[in-house]
Amino acid sequence: MAEHMAEQLLQSRYRGRRRRNAVATVLALAATGIGLGWLVLILGELLWQGFSGLSLAVFTEMTPPPGAAGGLLNPIFGSLILTVLAVIIGTPIGILAGTYMAEYGRHDVLTTVVRFINDILLSAPSIVVGLFIYEIMVAPMGHFSGLAGGVALAVLVIPVVVRTTEDMLTLVPNALREAATSIGLPRSLTITRICYRAARAGMLTGVLLAVARISGETAPLLFTSLNNQFWSTNLNAPISSLPVVIFQFALSPYKDWQALAWTGALIITMAVLALSITARALVATGKQS
Amino acid sequence: MDSSRSQSVADIAIRERDLIAPAAGSRARVLDRLRLGDAAFRQLTRAAAIGVLVLLSAVIISLIRGSIPALKTFGFGFLVSERWNPVTEIFGALPAVYGTVITSFIAMLFAVPIGLMIAFFLTELCPKWLRRPIGIAIELLAGIPSIIYGIWGLFVFAPFLQETLQPFLIGTLGNAPLIGPLFGGPPYGIGMLTAGLILAIMVLPFITSISRDVFEAVPAVLKEAAYGLGCTTWEVTRNVVLPYARVGVIGGIMLALGRALGETMAVTFVIGNAHRISASILAPGTTISATIANEFTEAVGDLYTSALIALGLILFVITFIVLAIARYLLLRIERRIG
Numbered sequence: 001m002a003e004h005m006a007e008q009l010l011q012s013r014y015r016g017r018r019r020r021n022a023v024a025t026v027l028a029l030a031a032t033g034i035g036l037g038w039l040v041l042i043l044g045e046l047l048w049q050g051f052s053g054l055s056l057a058v059f060t061e062m063t064p065p066p067g068a069a070g071g072l073l074n075p076i077f078g079s080l081i082l083t084v085l086a087v088i089i090g091t092p093i094g095i096l097a098g099t100y101m102a103e104y105g106r107h108d109v110l111t112t113v114v115r116f117i118n119d120i121l122l123s124a125p126s127i128v129v130g131l132f133i134y135e136i137m138v139a140p141m142g143h144f145s146g147l148a149g150g151v152a153l154a155v156l157v158i159p160v161v162v163r164t165t166e167d168m169l170t171l172v173p174n175a176l177r178e179a180a181t182s183i184g185l186p187r188s189l190t191i192t193r194i195c196y197r198a199a200r201a202g203m204l205t206g207v208l209l210a211v212a213r214i215s216g217e218t219a220p221l222l223f224t225s226l227n228n229q230f231w232s233t234n235l236n237a238p239i240s241s242l243p244v245v246i247f248q249f250a251l252s253p254y255k256d257w258q259a260l261a262w263t264g265a266l267i268i269t270m271a272v273l274a275l276s277i278t279a280r281a282l283v284a285t286g287k288q289s
Numbered sequence: 290m291d292s293s294r295s296q297s298v299a300d301i302a303i304r305e306r307d308l309i310a311p312a313a314g315s316r317a318r319v320l321d322r323l324r325l326g327d328a329a330f331r332q333l334t335r336a337a338a339i340g341v342l343v344l345l346s347a348v349i350i351s352l353i354r355g356s357i358p359a360l361k362t363f364g365f366g367f368l369v370s371e372r373w374n375p376v377t378e379i380f381g382a383l384p385a386v387y388g389t390v391i392t393s394f395i396a397m398l399f400a401v402p403i404g405l406m407i408a409f410f411l412t413e414l415c416p417k418w419l420r421r422p423i424g425i426a427i428e429l430l431a432g433i434p435s436i437i438y439g440i441w442g443l444f445v446f447a448p449f450l451q452e453t454l455q456p457f458l459i460g461t462l463g464n465a466p467l468i469g470p471l472f473g474g475p476p477y478g479i480g481m482l483t484a485g486l487i488l489a490i491m492v493l494p495f496i497t498s499i500s501r502d503v504f505e506a507v508p509a510v511l512k513e514a515a516y517g518l519g520c521t522t523w524e525v526t527r528n529v530v531l532p533y534a535r536v537g538v539i540g541g542i543m544l545a546l547g548r549a550l551g552e553t554m555a556v557t558f559v560i561g562n563a564h565r566i567s568a569s570i571l572a573p574g575t576t577i578s579a580t581i582a583n584e585f586t587e588a589v590g591d592l593y594t595s596a597l598i599a600l601g602l603i604l605f606v607i608t609f610i611v612l613a614i615a616r617y618l619l620l621r622i623e624r625r626i627g
Contacts (some may be wrong), residue, residue, distance in 0.1 A: 004448020017521055017524070018521065020521070020523060020524075021521035021522060021523040021524070022358050024409075024522075024523035024526075024527075025414060025522070025523070027406055028406045028407070028409050028410035028414055029414075030311065030406075030408045031402070031403045031404075031406035031409065031410065031414075032406075032407050032411075032423065034403055035403065035407050035426075035427050035430070035449070035493060035497070036423065036426055036427070038430065038490050038493075039430050041428055041445075042433065042437065042438070042441050042490075045441060045445050047439070049428075049444075075505070092337075093337050094337075096333055096334045096336075096337030096338075097337035097338040097340060097341050098377035099337075100331075100334035100335050100336045100337060100338040101338060103334070104331055104334060104335065105335070105338070108336060110335075110339070111338070114338050114339075114341050115344060116613075116620075117341060117345050118341050118615055119344055119612075120345070120609060120612045120613060120615045121344065121345060121614060123544060123548055123551075123608075123612055124348075124551065124552025124605070124608060124609070124612070125550070125552070125553065125578060125604055125605065125608055126551070126553065127551070127578045127581055127582060127601065127604075128348065128352070128551070128601050128604060128605045130581075131355070131581065131585075131597075131601040132347070132348045132351050132352065133353075134585075135351040135352070135354070135598070136347070136351055144401060155344065158341065158344070159341075162341060169443065177470070180379060185326070186323045186326070186327045187321075187327050187330075187331070188326055188331070189328045190327075191330070192330075202397050203424045212432065214328045215434070216433075216435065216436055216437070217434070218434075218435070218436045218554045219553040219554060219578070219582055220374075220584065222582055222586060223585045223586050224498060224588065232473070238379065243434070243436050243554075246436055246440065247436060247439075247554065247557075250439070250440045250443060250444075251558070253337055254443065258444075261440060262440065265436065265437050265440050268432060268434055268436070268437070269437055270435060272432055272433070273429065273432065276429075276432045280425075
């Protein structure tokens with residue numbers, strides 16, 4: 001009798017544990033469903049709204065005044081200019097800093113500190129970067145400018161490039177460096193001719209990721225490059241950019257502007273996704289070779 | 290190894306060998322030049338590395354300098370005052386700080402359990418071939434620019450909440466004792482809850498991908514031992530994997546929190562930009578970043594601008610502390626794994 005009861009107790013305990021496991025499994029499935037569901041919902045809506053406004057005019061015409069039809073030519077062009085500017089300013093600094101951390105001072109205190117600070121810069125709020133550039137460039141110069149916008153984005157490029165450069169150079173096998181040194185190659189040439197070549201794909205990935213990161217950034221541009229309703233190539237004057245135009249148009253009451261905002265959002269998202277997929281592919285090929 | 294590299298290496302080797310015999314003087318000159326170039330390159334990279342530190346200090350210094358007028362005028366009261374009136378030039382940071390904290394709290398409330406459960410699914414339950422595609426899809430969520438979340442939140446999510454979830458919450462929980470005021474007022478659509486939920490979606494990938502990585506780093510022996518004792522999948526995760534990966538998971542959560550606190554565009558679209566502290570989480574509010582984004586270009590007068598920069602300084606200090614803790618924790622687990 002007692003044995004029978006003990007057996008029953010055990011059985012019910014087993015059942016309870018199995019039930020808890022089943023509940024957890026269902027919850028995990030549900031959570032994954034929620035995560036993937038959001039992605040589908042957001043991308044679906046974006047494709048739907050964005051494509052319905054997509055036409056050739058988007059790429060050939062300027063931003064319209066309220067209530068008229070038009071395109072996004074000047075903000076697309078402005079965004080390209082700002083991105084190129086940011087990459088030109090940010091990449092060399094990032095690569096050089098990453099080089100020091102991986103090649104010269106791998107075990108330095110300086111490297112540890114820079115790595116820590118760099119990781120914080122990597123996720124620091126981008127609007128603060130906008131305030132910073134406003135303080136050091138826009139306020140002294142007395143006006144908003146494309147140059148200030150480019151520098152603001154460059155501040156966001158630097159940490160990404162530093163991080164990937166350091167990581168990729170650390171992965172370069174020491175045998176390559178030793179071989180180069182043994183034939184009398186100075187350290188700087190070993191780095192620029194041998195290590196950079198070996199880590200090329202990874203370092204390029206870093207730059208692509210940085211471009212992906214900044215191409216959707218709005219906050220740091222709001223009060224640096226501001227916006228410009230017209231075609232402008234002057235870096236010393238306010239310049240239009242896609243994210244800022246989306247921000248302005250989406251919050252406007254005009255239907256035409258809102259439609260253009262969706263189309264602009266679609267263009268940015270596609271560009272960012274294409275960049276991250278390319279970066280992934282690059283990493284994959286780099287690992288194989 | 291491509292041909293151009295080996296050529297350039299060989300070139301230098303040959304040149305040096307040729308230099309030995311004819312003139313010791315010119316050889317010394319070449320070597321000197323190389324040594325000089327070497328030292329110059331080293332110093333250049335070092336300067337760039339120090340530049341990163343200078344950058345951070347410059348951000349802090351410029352924010353402090355910019356916020357001095359506001360801090361001088363309002364003193365410590367700036368932090369605790371609830372008033373924000375550009376016309377009379379009286380500014381207080383409390384509503385924005387309150388909104389920032391509450392929206393981030395709502396975001397973490399949803400993102401932490403969901404993110405951890407996805408990581409649990411990916412490491413223990415998911416068939417091998419599905420892991421990578423689902424992992425990449427979740428990480429794509431992190432790649433979508435925040436302004437896209439903003440525009441989606443404004444046009445799709447907020448109206449949806451206004452018609453469904455919010456009336457439901459007001460009708461049920463709104464009448465409950467104690468927590469009733471949290472869900473009071475009319476359904477605006479935009480507001481703190483909406484902003485918090487959007488933030489939850491945005492930071493979800495950070496929590497998932499970091500927890501997945503630390504879950505996978507748990508030694509297989511530990512898990513196998515637990516399975517050998519007859520533990521269920523959930524019990525292994527709950528009692529073996531989670532305690533072992535605790536530090537890393539907390540690091541990931543702090544990292545996500547840092548993002549949520551500083552996120553600007555997604556919040557600006559759906560928060561409603563109202564400088565007040567409401568009991569109801571359905572009411573419009575504001576956050577530090579949304580206030581800056583909405584008002585900075587329109588701010589007239591030095592005091593107004595300075596007050597906004599002071600807000601930026603507060604935000605930077607808060608996120609700096611949160612991110613520093615996150616990095617410290619992640620560094621600790623990296624050392625243990627590495």
